[in-house]
Amino acid sequence: MRAEEASGTSAAGPGTGPQPGAPKGAPGGAKKYALMVLFPFVMVMLLVSVYSGAMHSPSPKDMPVAVVGQTAQAEKLASGLEATDGSRVDVRLVSTVAEAEQLLHDREISGAFALPTTTDSAAVLYTAQAAGASQATIVESIFQPVADAQHLDMDHKDVTPLPTSDGMGIAVLFTAIGWMLAGYLVVTMVSSGAPELSSRRRMVPLMAGWAAVMSTMVWLLVGPVIGAVDGHAWALLGLGWLSVFSVAMAQTFFARVFGPLAVLPGIALFMFLGVPSSNIMMSIYTVPGMFAFLHEVLPLPAAGEALRSILYFGGDGVGGHLAVLGAWAVAGLLLTTGIDRLRRRGKGRATAEAEHITAESASAEALAAA
The missing domain is CATH 3.40.190 (D-Maltodextrin-Binding Protein; domain 2)
Structure with a gap:
């Protein structure tokens, strides 16, 4: 072996091969930088377009x-x-x-x-x-x-x-927003930072416990600490648990499908579209018709309206909103289960094909040796 080959260099001179710490090739770098720009770009466009489009000129309709x-x-x-x-x-x-x-x-x-x-x-x-x-x-x-x-x-x-402690009625909105954030942010962080916890077997009990913790913490803040909400402790704890858990299950499915970009559909559905359709900050009769439909199906409006029913209307009408939250939890769990099974089957087929190819190669080698 020549000296330059033994030393890991070639006749073309040192530095021709890959060097430790060298930047990746242009295609990989371009993709990385594009994703870095895409996330803040989409977030800003969603926030400005949805909020401004929904709330810039409120006018009653029907x-x-x-x-x-x-x-x-x-x-x-x-x-x-x-x-x-x-x-x-x-x-x-x-x-x-x-x-x-x-x-x-x-x-x-x-x-x-x-x-x-x-x-x-x-x-x-x-x-x-x-x-x-x-x-x-x-x-x-x-x-x-x-x-x-x-x-x-x-x-x-x-x-x-409204109570004198919350004359504008914003405690309902920000409590519901807190539940939404607690549900989708934690799944995003677990999926990217601790993927070993992302299996359905681990994620469901983990999110059930997390929902209990965050429901308690949010209630402590808006109730005993701040005083924006008075009473109804058990009802608020239960509603908070269901709200956080349902969003977490839905976000788990998004994480399976979109990977690190799952935060985009999560924040779009649970926040950017949820706030204008909540019927809390602005009347649902003053925003574009699309938001009237979303008011009936999104988790944030369901959580906010259920909370308002409990606090101010003796729980009347809360059942339908709880059903919406339950549907998100069940749908997220079922869809995650479905996509996990499909992927396992795909991996099983790929493994079987690889074993088949290996067996054929071994047979061919045996025949050639004979």
């Missing part, structure tokens, strides 16, 4: 409201409001204030306008601040011109007020 009364004047007002405002409101006529208040409690209407019962009394606008502070403001902006046109004073009655 907002359900009621006019209270059995008189001809009430009927005329209801039909006139429907004709004047067109698609802005969906007006119904109800007979009594008690009926209107029940509809507000059930969140089937956003507000109710009652004409004066005597010549010296005022009209009354009934709203439920706990169903959305911004929604109550929009209802007032709809009916104040009606009262002004008829030279009526208008009193306001809030049938379900």
